[in-house]
Amino acid sequence: xxxxxxxxxxxxxxxxxxxxxxxxxxxxxxxxxxxxxxxxxxxxxxxxxxxxxxxxxxxxxxxxxxxxxxxxxxxxxxxxxxxxxxxxxxxxxxxxxxxxxxxxxxxxxxxxxxxxxxxxxxxxxxxxxxxxxxxxxxxxxxxxxxxxxxxxxxxxxxxxxxxxxxxxxxxxxxxxxxxxxxxxxxxxxxxxxxxxxxxx
Numbered sequence: 221x222x223x224x225x226x227x228x229x230x231x232x233x234x235x236x237x238x239x240x241x242x243x244x245x246x247x248x249x250x251x252x253x254x255x256x257x258x259x260x261x262x263x264x265x266x267x268x269x270x271x272x273x274x275x276x277x278x279x280x281x282x283x284x285x286x287x288x289x290x291x292x293x294x295x296x297x298x299x300x301x302x303x304x305x306x307x308x309x310x311x312x313x314x315x316x317x318x319x320x321x322x323x324x325x326x327x328x329x330x331x332x333x334x335x336x337x338x339x340x341x342x343x344x345x346x347x348x349x350x351x352x353x354x355x356x357x358x359x360x361x362x363x364x365x366x367x368x369x370x371x372x373x374x375x376x377x378x379x380x381x382x383x384x385x386x387x388x389x390x391x392x393x394x395x396x397x398x399x400x401x402x403x404x405x406x407x408x409x410x411x412x413x414x415x416x417x418x419x420x
Contacts, residue, residue: 273298276419278317279387283415285408288313300412302404311397311405313412318390328385330362337383337392338366345370345377352380360418361386378402382413 273290274281275297284300293299298315301308320328334353342348345368352367361384369378376399384391393416395409 273315274419279389279418279420280315280317280391281415281417281419282315282393282412284313285411288408300408302401307401307404311395311401313395313405313408314393315412316392316394318392320388320390325388328388328390330364330383330385333385333390334364334366334383337381338368341368341379345372347371351378356382358382358384358413358416361391375399380406380409386418 271286272281272283278297282298287303288300289303291299291301296314296316300313302311338350348368348370350366350368352365354365356363356365363382363384365380365382367378367380369376371377377397378399379394379396381392381394393409393412395405397405
């Protein structure tokens with residue numbers, strides 16, 4: 221979801237006037253970020269043996285399956301790609317925690333977040349079809365799951381996104397892949413979603 225869309229709905233709100241055990245502890249080979257590193261790179265430092273992300277400022281910890289690694293990204297807090305070179309550019313799993321402008325604390329309508337996300341994807345992909353739009357249970361958060369598909373230059377693509385509101389933040393976990401790598405993407409996405417822990 222674009223920062224512009226986030227700003228739009230939060231501006232409207234202004235006018236209208238669960239801690240869990242840390243998944244990546246100091247004894248593990250964890251990929252974690254402090255606030256300074258996060259602000260500068262929007263991605264954790266990467267080590268090939270690490271399969272864990274934890275950020276106390278963002279309040280979330282995640283783990284992922286072997287065979288993938290995190291790469292630096294200016295758009296996402298966490299951007300995972302397969303180690304397999306033939307799959308590079310065809311599949312990814314990411315975490316986005318958009319910066320929000322001033323708004324009423326604790327009042328972030330999930331439906332507006334979801335609508336903004338879908339609108340942005342439609343503008344980007346054009347012939348988008350929303351195949352799934354459902355409520356998903358995530359402990360400590362309000363969450364919706366959206367799965368969309370489209371065709372680009374004769375190749376089928378899809379994206380599944382878990383949109384969550386927890387505390388006073390929006391979290392978006394998504395997997396994007398071409399049809400040939402959809403099973404790989406789904407397995408990683410499911411693992412990341414199942415591993416969600418809210419931390420302080």
